Every structure is written in C-alpha cells, then in structure tokens.
Amino acid sequence: MQTVEQLYNQRVEQGRLKADPAQQSALPSLERIRAAVAEPAKRGFFRKAPEPPKGLYLWGGVGRGKSMLMDLFVDTLNVPARRVHFHAFMQEIHAEMHRLRSDGVEDPIKPVAKAVSDAVRVLAFDEMQITDITDAMIVGRLFEQLFDAGCVVVTTSNRVPDDLYKDGLNRQLFLPFIDLLKDRMEVRELASDRDHRQDRLAGSQVYFTPANAEARSQIDVLWNELTHGQEEPLVLHVKGREVELPRFHNAAARASFFDLCGRALGPADYLKLAECVRILIVEDIPRLSRQNFNEAKRFVTLIDALYEARVKLIASAAAQPEMLYVEGTGSFEFERTASRLREMQGVEWGMADS
Template identity: 35%
Template sequence: MLRKFVILRPNREIKRFLRRCLQTASTEEHVSVPPNANSPLSVYMSRVHDGLLDEDEYQKTIVASLDRLNEQVKDYQPPVKPNGFFQKLFGEKKIESPKGLYLYGSVGCGKTMLMDLFHDQCPIQGKQRVHFHKFMLDVHQRIHAWKQSLPRERDVKKLQTYDPIPPVADSISNQTWLLCFDEFQVTDIADAMILKRLFTELSVQEWSHCEVKCLDSGIDYRMTSLPKEGTIYFMMGESECDEKVDEVFEELIADEDDVIHSKTLEILGRDLRLPKTCGRVLDATFNSLCAQPLGAIDYLEISKHFDSVIVRNIPKMTLKHKSEAKRFIVLVDTFYDNKVRLVCSAEATPNELFTRGKVTLREEDMNRMLMDDLGLKADSTDSNTSIFTGEEELFAFERTVSRLTEMQTDAYWNSRETQAPS
C-alpha cells in the first residue's frame, strides 16, 4: 500500500480528534537544512526583504520546518503497490516515508499563507492543495459514485455489509501522496463520522504520520490591514443603509456588459434561482443564501459565476441559529478561498454578529440523541467536545470575523482577477 503524508491545519477540538485518528508522531527536533534558492525559507525571506511580509520569528521557525520537509520530499518516490503474484506473496519493500507537518494556531496567524508557500515551492507531482469544504464534497461524490457502481441485482439487505470508505481511501491514495489540507473545521456530525472512518483507514495504510507545530505568535495579521477607502460593510441601523448598498451595486455593474436579471444555476440536478444579478455581480439577502438548505457546493458554484456578491440583512446570531451561522461561515470561507469580493449589510459589526446565547431544551435533547448515535455517554470526556457545546462554531466565527475584516481591504478587493463568464 502506498505510503502518504499530509499537511493539515485544524482548529482546537479537531486537533485532538485528528491526533487520535492519525496517530500523530512525537515532535522531536531535526537537523536543519540550509535553504536553496527556491526553498520556502528563501522565498519567505525574499518577501520580507521586499516589504511584502513582516518578519515574524515565530513564523520563521515554522518555515524552517517546511524547508526540512521540502528537502525530504523532493527526491522521495512512493513505493509501487504490489500487483503480481510474487510481489503480493513477499510484500512490498519497506520505504520510510517523510513525516507530514500538522499546523495549528489562532486565526490570522499565517497558517494558510505558509502552507501555500510550501505547496507552491514543493517541486513534486502528486500534490494537491485543497480546502476542507471541497475535500468533503469530493469524498461525498466518491462515496456516491462507488455506491452507483454496485451491481443493480445485489440484495439491498447485503449492501449494509459493503463499506465505501476503504475504496474511497484507495482512490484518494492513488491520486495524491502530498495533500496540503487547508481550514480543517468540522461542525457537522455526519462529516465527523465519515472523517473518523476515512482517516483511520488512511492511517492503516500508513498514509500520514505528522510532526505537530503550533503557529501562534499572538498576532492576527488580517486585523492589521486597513479597510478600503470606500465602505463595503454597512450597518443596518444607520440611515439610508439600503440606498448606500444600492449605490455600491450600481458602481459594481457599471462595467458589466449586461442588464439586471434573475439567473438560475443548475447544481447536481437541482436549480438555484438568484433573483438579482448583472454580469458577474450578485445581489442577494442573508435569508436567500443562509436560511435555505444550501451548502458548500452552492457557494462554490456561485464563486465560479460571480466576482462580487452583495449579502444584505445579515442578522445577529446565537446558538439558536446554529444552522444559519454554519452556512454563513461556509459562505465566507468559500468566498474568501476563491477571492470573491463581498459587500455586506448587517445588524452588527463582524465581531458582534455571533454569540453563544442560551442553549434550549430542544438543542440539549438533540445533542443527547447525537451522543446516543455515536455511542457516547453524557458524563464522558467526549460529550464535552466542541461539536456539542458550540465552541467549534464560536471558534469558526472568530475566523469569519478575521476574514470579513481582510475582505474589506484594498489588497483583498483587488486580488481576484476578472474571469470570463462561465
């Protein structure tokens, strides 16, 4: 079986979950490797010298680890899976695979930037940089495709004995042996159950053993940027808020060779109707995008068709509105990852949009049912994990606040290149 390794950047509770699933290795120190001209460290220092980055000693220690990993993987070749009789009989030759790097830290400390720096400089094929939401969509599609491939005449009762996770793990392993995994955030219980099985299977295949590093210098670099000269985040309590958003819409569509009209996107056989669009500009409401049963695949499709999106009437949210808050988190994550320009009108500033609030009896009952499904006891350690307490959503929203702030800057606003209409 091919050996793999991975770079992950999870958040809080998922760190403990993945450490169990991935059997994380110890964090012993390695001998440092001098950087070459195209190494992550040399590129990092070049950007510091050019004033593109602030020199951060904390970040430099992580970049040094990425340099070591870059040296280890550039000449590494995964072993070929045995397929002949004698190969299977005697087994494959053991080849020591490099350890991956498992990064974690507070929002805005540079995890994504450093991971992209490593991915871009790593001179190998078989590498993939993927966001969590895209990865989960791909996993669900692979599971669906595997189920569709089963013979039609098979007894339905016997289907329960066929497990899609091992073949899905095989298919991932056959395509990618270096996976740069961004924004590992699990707030959905179904995804958590799938991931536990999937990463356990990949771990059995010796796919991932990771060195753990904390990147937490205490600085949120997104918050150090200045907002745009023109306002693109509007407070609903202020006078003429709707009129001001209308003006932004008119400015955005001024260069579009189109008229205002509705648009329908076909997504996996269903229609997503968007009432107000013009060229590559979408004008929508929070209720239409986040109070409806939409998900990452919908926001990804919107990102393909629109460079700028207006989201109006974003309300304050508590754990009572956890579903809407999750969708808004995914929406911002997806738009941010695809450099979509976002204009908002909201009831509160970004850091006041989501609070814990009070947990209702109904929500407590739902948590207990989920614990029963997972075989957890109410007084166990796992019953206090963030997926039940709401801590994961609260932490995820901290990232959303940070990203909303960066998305208001000129640097972000100008980062998305104009794309031709799909």
C-alpha cells in the same frame, strides 16, 4: 528547488510578506517535509518503500499566517500535491462515497482513499474543522488509509486537535481520529501576536456606496489581498440541504446580496455561514422597501448572525446604512440593523476578537 525558508525570505525581501518570528519558527517543520518528499524513491524489487515523513498540524488564531505558510510550502514541492479547503475536500469524499454506494459498493471508503492516494503524495488542507457528524464518523478510517498509503498531510486549523468536534454527538467514536492525528503529524501552534489579515485591512474602507464599478474594483483589491488569487466554492450543509457560496478562501467568503438574501434561506443557514467564515464580503445591497420585504427580512437575520459571531463585514450598497430602508413595514425595526452595520465598520471590529 528552493527551500521553504529561501522562498519565505525572498518574499519578505520583495515586500510581499512581513517577517514574523512565529511564522519563521514554523518553517523548519515545513522544510523537513519538503526535503523528505523530494528525495527520489529507491527502486528495486526487494526494496521497501521508505516511511513517509510525519505531516504537520499547524494551529492558531485567525490571521496569523497559517494558510500563507501552507501555500508557500506547496509552492516549493516537486511531487504531486493538492491544496484544498478541508470542508470542500470532505464534500467531495461524501459525493464519491454516495456514487459508489449507488453502484453497489458496500465499503466505499477504501476505493475513495485509494483514488486520493494514487493521485497525490501530499495533501494540504486549509481550515480543518469538524462540526458535522457525517464527517466525524468517517475521517478516522479515511485518514488511516491515506496515511498507510504514504500520503503526507499538512493542515491548518483554528483549533488544537483535542478541541476538534468538541461537544459533538457521539464524540467518543471520534477520539481515535485525534489520537491518529497526533501520532502521524507534528502538532505545532502558530502563536503570533499579530493578526496579519487585520493588518491588511487596517485603514481600509469596508463599506462602499454606491455599489458601482469603482466599489467593485476596490473590493477586488481587498479580495486579492485576502485570498492571493485563490478561491473555491463553499458548500454549507444545513439540516439536509446544501447552500453554496460561489467564492471562498481561507475563512473569507464573497457573495452578492442576491446569493444570500434572494433565496429562501433562514436563521440556521446564516448561523452556519457565520460559523464557517471570519470575513464576509456582501456586494450589491439594494435599497429595501415593501417591494422586497422578504429579502429585507433575510438581510436583517443575516446581519444579526454576523454581528453575534463578530464576523468582519465588507459590503457595497446602494446607500449608507441609515438610508437603506426608509419606508414600508419593517423600516423602524431596521434601525437596529443600520446601527449594527455602522458598528461593524469599526477598525477594531471582528478579527481581533476571533
């Protein structure tokens, strides 16, 4: 089996990666975990199971290669492992807890944690962030049980552990979880000067018109560059409702205009989306007019939310921004949106400021 360093160097030689000293400095931490879990368990009635290795909490800015390193690490494992976006994992946990409560189980965290630890030895989470009080109130007990069962956790995050759930409601109840992370995991910053996702998008077209097969093909290329062929749905919880985006990976999401503006979504939904993604691909934006006035209003609200959060936007549309909405109520107000769409096409827009 390859070591993490060997696989990294191989991909550099193949031209799939660019060597980065900050990334290379994190490889020994990942290799420590890989080597430890690769050791065969000593069997025997009186033998105590070996202590699992400390996990890894890898944090740093957007585009530094955290998720790539985690994927690389998972590719070297020879034990049951699961790589999943943290938000998606927590939604699964909540759904299973709800099912068990419906079946009369008073404390569902224990059986839920046991099911997870029975299935995998290593949990690899992408983008650990906690903004929801329902997550904040259960992660401490959940992770304590996972750690005690021998699960090894590797996670990426844009935040240092002490900033998780910052300013959240009843945060004092959450603080023991931060202590647990720091006790059971090595905390390491990936402090690269380079934004590799910005590098991949540098010089790339980000606004495509018309929205035809050629535009979709070019967007497919960008999407594969950003996700390396891995994706899952993203479910946003907004004021008791669920808003699902069909395609998501590593803080990048892809959806159609109809997905985002053809449904009865509002400012809170778009603000939540802008909080959870750093790159958004919106496809098949149509011409706007009095015939689709409600969709046009939602689109304006969406662009405002993305603009204020400096989310990188990639889009395909029926026309250039200035020609998307040329007649009907709201066309004058749309001039600001068109201007923002132009500004968001700039090379320096978005991720460099994240």
